[in-house]
Amino acid sequence: MNDTQRRRILTVIFYGLTTLNVLWILGLLSGQIPLSWGSVVLIVLLGILVWYTPSNYFYRRGVRHLKKNAFQEALAEFTQCYLSNKKWAKSLDMRAWSLIELHDYEGAFADLDEATRMKPRFYEPYMMRAQVYCLQDDFHNATLELETAFRLKPKSPFLLNMRGNVRLSMGQHEMALQDFNEAIRRKPKNAALYSNRGRMYLRTGQLAAALADFERAIQLNPNLSNAYHNRGEYHLLQQNYAAALADFQKANTLNPLSDHAVAGLALTHFLM
Numbered sequence: 001m002n003d004t005q006r007r008r009i010l011t012v013i014f015y016g017l018t019t020l021n022v023l024w025i026l027g028l029l030s031g032q033i034p035l036s037w038g039s040v041v042l043i044v045l046l047g048i049l050v051w052y053t054p055s056n057y058f059y060r061r062g063v064r065h066l067k068k069n070a071f072q073e074a075l076a077e078f079t080q081c082y083l084s085n086k087k088w089a090k091s092l093d094m095r096a097w098s099l100i101e102l103h104d105y106e107g108a109f110a111d112l113d114e115a116t117r118m119k120p121r122f123y124e125p126y127m128m129r130a131q132v133y134c135l136q137d138d139f140h141n142a143t144l145e146l147e148t149a150f151r152l153k154p155k156s157p158f159l160l161n162m163r164g165n166v167r168l169s170m171g172q173h174e175m176a177l178q179d180f181n182e183a184i185r186r187k188p189k190n191a192a193l194y195s196n197r198g199r200m201y202l203r204t205g206q207l208a209a210a211l212a213d214f215e216r217a218i219q220l221n222p223n224l225s226n227a228y229h230n231r232g233e234y235h236l237l238q239q240n241y242a243a244a245l246a247d248f249q250k251a252n253t254l255n256p257l258s259d260h261a262v263a264g265l266a267l268t269h270f271l272m
Contacts, residue, residue, distance in 0.1 A: 054084040058078070061077040071102050093125055095111050105135070112128055139166055161180065173200060180193060180200060191220035192217070195214060198213030199230050214231040218231070225255035229264060232244045244268045
């Protein structure tokens with residue numbers, strides 16, 4: 001059974017059972033059906049059905065693939081999610097995330113623009129467009145997108161993290177550090193925030209602080225490929241080539257699409 005067939009079957013089951021539950025609730029409200037434990041169970045089932053809508057089903061599968069760095073599989077799931085509910089802007093946002101990881105920036109921009117058209121006050125597409133612009137070294141447009149995003153969601157730690165990344169790329173180290181510190185204060189268990197702040201410390205020669213952040217990131221999320229890559233760069237600076245090689249290999253295993261991990265492996269082999 002392919003994804004399209006699965007989506008159609010889920011849609012039929014969902015709407016059929018939802019209709020039955022709605023009719024049951026209307027019967028309860030009108031007094032035609034007496035309240036009983038069976039009635040309560042059916043009402044609970046309605047809530048479960050809402051959770052298991054076809055779009056939610058594919059969305060959760062896509063998120064699981066993203067966590068495993070399986071970006072092609074995530075793209076397929078979020079595509080089915082969007083086809084199940086074309087009015088849900090979040091599905092386009094997440095599909096764009098997969099496309100960014102697959103280096104399809106044009107496709108990502110198309111999805112993010114459509115998500116913004118559907119829901120103009122949804123801040124995440126602006127943040128992700130800033131990420132793409134940053135990857136393309138277009139810091140001016142990245143900054144403009146972030147300014148709009150901050151107006152919509154001024155307290156988001158994820159926006160602070162993204163602005164920190166942009167500022168780090170622009171060499172604005174003190175301002176980047178302020179953003180990373182505030183993001184970590186608001187979201188202290190997010191591994192990516194520590195990895196990014198550690199990268200800033202590494203860039204400014206604060207090696208002990210950098211290593212501490214990389215270790216913390218890996219402790220929080222052992223599958224975060226960027227944390228291993230960044231720690232590999234730390235080991236390179238220390239001329240600890242065996243440790244650097246191990247970290248770059250781990251980063252490459254977790255995310256085979258990472259150009260940085262491949263470059264780190266090549267450089268380490270050259271220096272050994």
